[in-house]
Amino acid sequence: MGWGFTLKCTKCEYEMRAHLESGYALPKETLETIHDMKAGKYGKAAQKFFQENPEGSVDCDRYLFRCKECGNIQVEMVLDLYKPKEHVPELSYPNIYPVVLPGYYDKAMELEHKCKKCGCKMELQNEDRFLEEISEGKITCPNCGGHLEADADSWFDWD
Numbered sequence: 001m002g003w004g005f006t007l008k009c010t011k012c013e014y015e016m017r018a019h020l021e022s023g024y025a026l027p028k029e030t031l032e033t034i035h036d037m038k039a040g041k042y043g044k045a046a047q048k049f050f051q052e053n054p055e056g057s058v059d060c061d062r063y064l065f066r067c068k069e070c071g072n073i074q075v076e077m078v079l080d081l082y083k084p085k086e087h088v089p090e091l092s093y094p095n096i097y098p099v100v101l102p103g104y105y106d107k108a109m110e111l112e113h114k115c116k117k118c119g120c121k122m123e124l125q126n127e128d129r130f131l132e133e134i135s136e137g138k139i140t141c142p143n144c145g146g147h148l149e150a151d152a153d154s155w156f157d158w159d
Ligand SMILES: [Zn+2]
Pocket: 009, 010, 011, 012, 013, 014, 141, 142, 143, 144, 145, 146
């Protein structure tokens, strides 16, 4: 399932389209990400995790992250790492297998998300609270500190 919104600054040119995704729609991304993690493209910690947990998986849902230092807003894959419990069900559609199934995996590790602008740690945002804080003016434009508007017309939803 995916949905999104557009953030626009009322003072400057800042515009950001947030396309968020969660659920079972991402088996291809999950397989590719596991492959890249095993190859070391996501750092040593993730590579070691898959050496120790070859049946492990990763959460590739896309969520909002915000930098506490500079206020930069990014949409990123969550990339939490999961260990399977004793019985992961045999699924008839093998491509679905690596997607983290609720109840069959335990969260084992979270990877750090670094801000593309300043390199500091980013924090996962609850999107409902995030939009509330936008409307209350607590979250402002990362470029100029101006007022942000979430474009309600562009909300979409499919599955
Ligand atoms: Zn601005």
